[in-house]
Amino acid sequence: MEQEQKLTADQIIKFLEERNFKELKEELENLHPVDLVDAMEELDKKQRMLVFRLLSKEEAAEVFTDMNSDMREELLEALTDSELKEIMDEMYVDDTVDVLEEMPANVVDRLLMATDEETRKQINTLLQYPEDSAGSIMNIEYISLRKEMTVADAILKIRQVGINRETIYTCYVTEKRKLIGVVDVKDLLTAGESRLIEEIMDENVIYARTLDDQEQVANQINKYGLVAIPILDHEDCMVGIVTVDDAMLVLQDETTEDISIMAGVSPNEDSYFGTSVFQHAKNRSLWLMLLMLSATVTGEILGHYEDAMAVMPVLITFIPMLMGTGGNCGSQSSTLVIRGLAVGEIEFKDIFRVLFKEIRVAVVVGLMLAVVNGLRIYIMYDQNVMLAGALGLTMIAVVSMAKCIGCVLPLLAKKLGLDPAIMAAPLITTILDTCTILVYFNIVTAFFHL
Structure with a gap:
C-alpha cells in the first residue's frame, strides 16, 4: 500500500496564509506528532502558535513532549495558564519530568503551578532520584x-x-x-x-x-x-x-x-545547530589541549634520537607511517571492545580471552603489513635488505602493541568505573605515538648500531 504524502511546512504556511484553518486542522489530525514537530521547526513563532492552537488537547500534549527545549520555551511565553494546564493534564508524568529537567527555574515554577497537587507530588518523587537512574526515567502510571x-x-x-x-x-x-x-x-x-x-x-x-x-x-x-x-x-x-x-x-x-567522548568532544545534550559556536569550541578545546600537551612527550623522545636521525636521515620519513598505522590499529581494537562492553558481549573477566584473540589478530595483520611494506622499501631504497627488515620487524611490533593497548585500556576503564569511551581514538593514538617512537628507534638503533 502506498504511503500517504506527509504535510510539509510549505503546505502548512499556505493553509495559514489562505486562513483555511478548518482544512488545516483536519490535515493536522492525520499527521504524526514527531512529523509535525519537524514541520513546525520551519515555521516562524506566530505560525507555530497558530498551528499549536489548532490541535486537540491530546495531540498538543504529544507534540509538546516531542519538541526541543527552545520551541517549548517559545510556546510557553504565548500560552495562557488555562491552555498550559490542559496540556500538562494530558502528559504522562515521566514525560513531564523530562520536560522540567530541560527548562530554566522560572519556567519550571510555572509548569508546576499548572499541575494538580497529586501530580506535583509524583513529579517531585521522580526528581529526587539520581540522574541517569531507572527511578528518574520511570513512569508511575501502570495497571x-x-x-x-x-x-x-x-x-x-x-x-x-x-x-x-x-x-x-x-x-x-x-x-x-x-x-x-x-x-x-x-x-x-x-x-x-x-x-x-x-x-x-x-x-x-x-x-x-x-x-x-x-x-x-x-x-x-x-x-x-x-x-x-x-x-x-x-x-x-x-x-x-x-x-x-x-x-x-x-x-x-x-x-x-x-x-x-570517542571523538574527544565533551558530551552536550543540545542539538548541533542548537549549540553556540563558543560552546562547541569549549566542548572540543579541552580535549585538544590535553592531547596537544601530551604530545610533548613524543617530541622529547624524538629529540633523544637526534644523533641516529643525523646519521640516517631517511629514518624520519617512516615515522608518520608507523605512528599512523599504530594509531589506526589501536583505534580498531578499542572501538570493537567498547562496542562489546556497551552491548554486554564483553566483560572485564574476559580480558585475557580478548587479549589472546587480539594478539593472534595482530600477528596476522602485522605480518601482512610487514611483507607489503618491506617489499616497498626494498624496491624504493636500492634493495636495502637491512632497512626493509628493520621496518618489517618494527611494523609487527607496533601492530601487536597497538592491538594489545587498544583492547586492554577500555576494559581497565570499565573496571575502574570510568566510561570506556574515554579510551578511544584520540587518547589511544596519543599513547601509541609515544610507544611507537620508542619501539621504532630501539629496533633501528639495534639493527644499524647507531
Missing part, C-alpha cells in the same frame, strides 16, 4: 491487578483506567505493593472470563531497581524484548515501569555521549 481477580474483572479495570496509562499491554500483579507476577493482555483476551489472574500470571518476572543505571535497564529491555520493565524500590515494592520508548531514548543518548 496493577490482584491475583484473586477474574479475567473479566481485569479486562473491566483495563477499560476503566487504561486511557490514563502509558501502556496496557503488560499488567502487573501486586499484593501489598509487592510484585508477584505479570500478565499480558494477549493472555487475558485468550483466557476464559471466569479464570483467576493467579492461574494465568507469570511469576518469573524480570525487574529492575530504582537506583539501577538507566543504560543497564534499557539494555535489559532490549535483551529480553520487553514492552516495559517493572521497577522496584529498596523495600521490594513496585513503584513504576520503564517503557521501551524511554529505553530507546536512553540508548540513543548514551550512544551519542559515547560517540562524543
Whole structure:
C-alpha cells in the first residue's frame, strides 16, 4: 500500500496564509506528532502558535513532549495558564519530568503551578532520584491487578483506567505493593472470563531497581524484548515501569555521549545547530589541549634520537607511517571492545580471552603489513635488505602493541568505573605515538648500531 504524502511546512504556511484553518486542522489530525514537530521547526513563532492552537488537547500534549527545549520555551511565553494546564493534564508524568529537567527555574515554577497537587507530588518523587537512574526515567502510571481477580474483572479495570496509562499491554500483579507476577493482555483476551489472574500470571518476572543505571535497564529491555520493565524500590515494592520508548531514548543518548567522548568532544545534550559556536569550541578545546600537551612527550623522545636521525636521515620519513598505522590499529581494537562492553558481549573477566584473540589478530595483520611494506622499501631504497627488515620487524611490533593497548585500556576503564569511551581514538593514538617512537628507534638503533 502506498504511503500517504506527509504535510510539509510549505503546505502548512499556505493553509495559514489562505486562513483555511478548518482544512488545516483536519490535515493536522492525520499527521504524526514527531512529523509535525519537524514541520513546525520551519515555521516562524506566530505560525507555530497558530498551528499549536489548532490541535486537540491530546495531540498538543504529544507534540509538546516531542519538541526541543527552545520551541517549548517559545510556546510557553504565548500560552495562557488555562491552555498550559490542559496540556500538562494530558502528559504522562515521566514525560513531564523530562520536560522540567530541560527548562530554566522560572519556567519550571510555572509548569508546576499548572499541575494538580497529586501530580506535583509524583513529579517531585521522580526528581529526587539520581540522574541517569531507572527511578528518574520511570513512569508511575501502570495497571496493577490482584491475583484473586477474574479475567473479566481485569479486562473491566483495563477499560476503566487504561486511557490514563502509558501502556496496557503488560499488567502487573501486586499484593501489598509487592510484585508477584505479570500478565499480558494477549493472555487475558485468550483466557476464559471466569479464570483467576493467579492461574494465568507469570511469576518469573524480570525487574529492575530504582537506583539501577538507566543504560543497564534499557539494555535489559532490549535483551529480553520487553514492552516495559517493572521497577522496584529498596523495600521490594513496585513503584513504576520503564517503557521501551524511554529505553530507546536512553540508548540513543548514551550512544551519542559515547560517540562524543570517542571523538574527544565533551558530551552536550543540545542539538548541533542548537549549540553556540563558543560552546562547541569549549566542548572540543579541552580535549585538544590535553592531547596537544601530551604530545610533548613524543617530541622529547624524538629529540633523544637526534644523533641516529643525523646519521640516517631517511629514518624520519617512516615515522608518520608507523605512528599512523599504530594509531589506526589501536583505534580498531578499542572501538570493537567498547562496542562489546556497551552491548554486554564483553566483560572485564574476559580480558585475557580478548587479549589472546587480539594478539593472534595482530600477528596476522602485522605480518601482512610487514611483507607489503618491506617489499616497498626494498624496491624504493636500492634493495636495502637491512632497512626493509628493520621496518618489517618494527611494523609487527607496533601492530601487536597497538592491538594489545587498544583492547586492554577500555576494559581497565570499565573496571575502574570510568566510561570506556574515554579510551578511544584520540587518547589511544596519543599513547601509541609515544610507544611507537620508542619501539621504532630501539629496533633501528639495534639493527644499524647507531
